[in-house]
Amino acid sequence: MRFNKVLDGIKTYEAGKPIELVVREFGVKPEDVVKLASNENPIGTSPAVAETIRNHAEKAHLYPDDSMFELKEALAQKFDVDEGNIIIGAGSDQVLEFISRALLNETESVLMSAVTFAMYEIYAKQMGAKIYRTASYAHKYDEFMEAYKMYHPKIVYICTPNNPTGDATPKEEVLRIIEAVDRDTLVVVDGAYMEYAAAKDAAMAITPADLIGYEHVIYLGTFSKAYGLGGMRVGYGIAQPQIISQLYKMRPPFNITTLSLAAAITAAKDETFVRDSVALHQQQIKRYEAFAKENGFDYIDSYTNFITYLFPEDMDSTAISDALLKRGVIIRNLASYGMNAVRITVGTARQNDIFFKHFSEVIG
Ligand SMILES: *Cc1c(COP(=O)(O)O)cnc(C)c1O
Numbered sequence: 001m002r003f004n005k006v007l008d009g010i011k012t013y014e015a016g017k018p019i020e021l022v023v024r025e026f027g028v029k030p031e032d033v034v035k036l037a038s039n040e041n042p043i044g045t046s047p048a049v050a051e052t053i054r055n056h057a058e059k060a061h062l063y064p065d066d067s068m069f070e071l072k073e074a075l076a077q078k079f080d081v082d083e084g085n086i087i088i089g090a091g092s093d094q095v096l097e098f099i100s101r102a103l104l105n106e107t108e109s110v111l112m113s114a115v116t117f118a119m120y121e122i123y124a125k126q127m128g129a130k131i132y133r134t135a136s137y138a139h140k141y142d143e144f145m146e147a148y149k150m151y152h153p154k155i156v157y158i159c160t161p162n163n164p165t166g167d168a169t170p171k172e173e174v175l176r177i178i179e180a181v182d183r184d185t186l187v188v189v190d191g192a193y194m195e196y197a198a199a200k201d202a203a204m205a206i207t208p209a210d211l212i213g214y215e216h217v218i219y220l221g222t223f224s225k226a227y228g229l230g231g232m233r234v235g236y237g238i239a240q241p242q243i244i245s246q247l248y249k250m251r252p253p254f255n256i257t258t259l260s261l262a263a264a265i266t267a268a269k270d271e272t273f274v275r276d277s278v279a280l281h282q283q284q285i286k287r288y289e290a291f292a293k294e295n296g297f298d299y300i301d302s303y304t305n306f307i308t309y310l311f312p313e314d315m316d317s318t319a320i321s322d323a324l325l326k327r328g329v330i331i332r333n334l335a336s337y338g339m340n341a342v343r344i345t346v347g348t349a350r351q352n353d354i355f356f357k358h359f360s361e362v363i364g
Pocket of ligand 1: 090159190230
């Protein structure tokens with residue numbers, strides 16, 4: 001069968017490996033598997049959210065409220081924007097897909113940093129668009145503007161904090177890029193890890209309200225990381241209404257589930273859970289920084305819930321990730337990004353103890 005030829009250039013996204021796979025392939029007991037590969041919240045689901053999900057279990061036969069009014073109202077209050085500024089997606093991933101389908105075709109291009117979230121490229125390639133990248137993984141004004149003037153891309157992606165590297169871009173720098181590009185280019189500011197960055201350094205904190213005055217910008221956020229709802233698939237885009245109304249044309253009806261919607265409404269109001277999650281993370285990540293220094297390798301200063309270890313030549317990220325996997329420790333190898341590096345989601349104290357033990361043995 002002949003498939004659409006744009007598919008030839010697309011590599012299937014490789015998601016973090018599930019616990020079930022490690023149990024099946026390596027015979028590790030499920031309770032001994034430590035999953036630090038997908039940047040989920042290690043604390044788990046907030047008790048208030050779990051209760052909401054249980055309370056909605058008997059409503060699974062009903063479609064959700066397709067207006068998603070209550071969730072939009074909660075987000076509008078939290079971020080000081082209007083309900084009409086918001087679109088909800090099955091993860092912010094789905095909003096990225098809407099954006100790509102609404103703006104791109106074979107004659108357009110997109111611009112992103114050298115190493116960034118893999119789905120930007122995949123969604124753009126699905127539309128036949130060309131991909132341009134800057135030289136650095138950090139989002140640098142000069143590099144972005146040089147490439148921007150050369151290619152005039154339809155979309156500029158700014159992932160801050162950046163995944164899979166963990167670095168963040170100061171708000172000043174993001175605003176400079178936004179100001180400098182033409183109003184017919186959409187700037188996507190992906191703040192999937194913004195809760196962590198904002199808690200660490202106010203200079204990196206960007207809120208939707210900071211950007212809502214621009215007619216060519218959309219801010220993306222997600223419930224999958226700090227809010228602990230990766231399994232529920234809820235994210236959002238916040239922009240001026242003329243952007244939101246166009247993206248709505250790409251949205252299938254009932255695009256998140258009845259349980260997801262209920263869960264996200266409770267989560268949006270559960271500020272304590274996010275604060276506690278970030279606080280635990282800030283303690284535990286110090287151990288990862290100390291561990292790298294003790295073992296003589298480098299890391300990228302992280303503004304996210306993960307840390308990226310950069311290995312010297314005599315340490316191979318693929319061999320290390322594979323050896324850890326056999327021991328039931330799942331982390332993310334960054335070899336496919338052209339880096340001899342691994343990305344590790346910072347876990348609970350207990351998970352991190354297990355990681356350090358196995359890692360020491362593997363490299364020892
Ligand atoms: C996790 C992540 C997302 C989206 O996750 P969803 O689960 O689809 O909401 C978007 N961007 C980045 C950079 C991410 O790391």
